[in-house]
Amino acid sequence: GAGVSQSPSNKVTEKGKDVELRCDPISGHTALYWYRQRLGQGLEFLIYFQGNSAPDKSGLPSDRFSAERTGESVSTLTIQRTQQEDSAVYLCASSLRRGEQFFGPGTRLTVL
């Protein structure tokens, strides 16, 4: 089937605006993850959803960041009152079993 898809692929916004990023995981994958990659750096964990368990939010950098997932399907990552340091590629991944996460192409967010 199809891989992980993300939308939009690119987003340019003004400082202070809210943005919403979407992830469609691979069908049947119970786990969904959000990461971000700032320029020249590795991937940084943000949040993890596993089935009906409470999400692991330990990587969210501030309370401006939140994410939701409906059942085992679509997830949205919301960043409120965006700041320039939020500029990054936001990557979503899903997995069926341990470790092997399949990544989407990412959303490149630029905050002016």
Added chain:
Amino acid sequence: DQQVKQNSPSLSVQEGRISILNCDYTNSMFDYFLWYKKYPAEGPTFLISISSIKDKNEDGRFTVFLNKSAKHLSLHIVPSQPGDSAVYFCAATRVSAGGTSYGKLTFGQGTILTVHP
């Protein structure tokens, strides 16, 4: 606190030769390790993984070695091909007692591999 480190930001090798990418970790709770390859404007692609109960895992041209005592792993690509040119990320995680993923992967900063024809 960088728990997974890739100390070489870049590596350049000749086509046909061996590429060796290195990775060090500090968290002794990590027990499952993965390598991902990333092309520009694409998400990372899973390459190969290794559990801490093994010291070697091989898949075609790719071999991952794990030295638990040194908290070090490496990825060997033999022979290297120009299409292997990409950013390579090492990642680590802890598998829960139930055998399912603890969840988050902790990534290194990546190494840019360039394979020259």
